[in-house]
Amino acid sequence: MFSKKLILAVCAIFCSLSAWSQQQNLLIYCGITQVRPITELARLFEAKENVRIQIAQGGSEDLYQSAKKSRLGDLYLPGEPSYREKHLAEGLFGEHKVVGYNQMAIIVQKGNPKRVKGNLNELLRKDLTIMIGNAESGSVGQETRTMLEMAALYPKVVAKAVELMPDSRAINLAMKRGEADATLNWRATSFFPDNATHLEAVDLDAKIAKPQALLLIQLTFSxxxxxARKFVDFVASEEGQAVFRKNGFLDNKSVK
Incomplete structure (x- = not known):
């Protein structure tokens, strides 16, 4: 179930922009993990184009449902491409470009004190407390389920997890509070300055943790x-790719 609070927040964003003409505003629905690079690029774009950009952030599914309900906004950036595939037939999505790639990893406490290895079976170790994302609310939970189902581990890991978290940010906050020894999360989040001093990534084989394309999608009711198209082109440009690389994401060239 999508969040009513998120819908109200989106409506409040537009109300707060009443002094601006529609031609000067963009609203982007952005998955939690991508907020840092998109915010940086939004500020750069604002300065170049003399426009104002607002960012609604949350779990990818919750964001889509808010956009669908409100019919407000211009762009949608989920944490993985399956959200486009899942909702394409509903007619809200227009053109899109790949602006980077997410990749999953096992995230552990800084220094990896439990010596966790890059293997999904490690999550079943009796000496590890684990948590994972909720597949019904955000991209990290959905990708976690996909990976673990392919490895025939999902029911066992869910049963072992102390909690199912709504999104990547909630997972990292709980990890930093010491509520778990290990989790599955987007690798890039371990590079964020407020996480890097507490957490680190244990990489998985790319055949297991497949890079997931980040699609910046235009909304048909924009x-x-x-x-919106001009901003998409800017994010997909070399300048935009450099910002994504700086924040720990894979860029288009590295994946190709």
């Missing part, structure tokens, strides 16, 4: 389609 009132600013030309401006």
């Amino acid at each position: 009132k600013n389609p030309l401006l």
